[in-house]
Amino acid sequence: MKYIVIIVILPIIILAYFVFFQPFAILYNDEKLEINYVLNYTIQLTKVLNAHYDEHGKFPSNLPKSNLGEEAFWKYTCRVEGQGIGSEYTITATLKSQREMVKNKTLLFWTTDGGKKWECRSGGDNPIDRRLLASTPCKDNSE
Numbered sequence: 772m773k774y775i776v777i778i779v780i781l782p783i784i785i786l787a788y789f790v791f792f793q794p795f796a797i798l799y800n801d802e803k804l805e806i807n808y809v810l811n812y813t814i815q816l817t818k819v820l821n822a823h824y825d826e827h828g829k830f831p832s833n834l835p836k837s838n839l840g841e842e843a844f845w846k847y848t849c850r851v852e853g854q855g856i857g858s859e860y861t862i863t864a865t866l867k868s869q870r871e872m873v874k875n876k877t878l879l880f881w882t883t884d885g886g887k888k889w890e891c892r893s894g895g896d897n898p899i900d901r902r903l904l905a906s907t908p909c910k911d912n913s914e
Contacts, residue, residue, distance in 0.1 A: 802872045805847045821886035830860040858885035
């Protein structure tokens with residue numbers, strides 16, 4: 772009985788993995804690269820915001836424009852907005868792409884503890900497909 776399970780069930784599980792999960796990973800590789808670029812840049816932006824918070828005891832009312840000027844960043848992003856009160860701050864990044872899977876989709880970054888811990892997920896009015904965030908620092912727990 773044990774060998775039947777190994778011989779029959781294990782190949783079915785392996786086949787299901789390659790049929791249902793691998794094509795998605797391969798087909799949407801370019802979209803994931805764009806998302807990762809925006810994520811990495813936004814993570815750098817959180818460091819700038821943390822430095823401002825450490826120095827002034829609050830987050831800036833507007834995102835620092837000097838840190839949003841990187842030309843390559845705007846290749847993948849059409850809008851970045853930030854807002855916050857006290858030790859809470861939220862960044863919304865909207866992606867610009869020719870690919871429908873990520874075109875005009877949004878990511879949210881937020882902190883509630885003065886920047887000690889930043890979290891991110893798909894969100895906003897037009898959230899990114901959560902499956903595209905699987906291999907990113909964004910652990911999307913929103914169901």
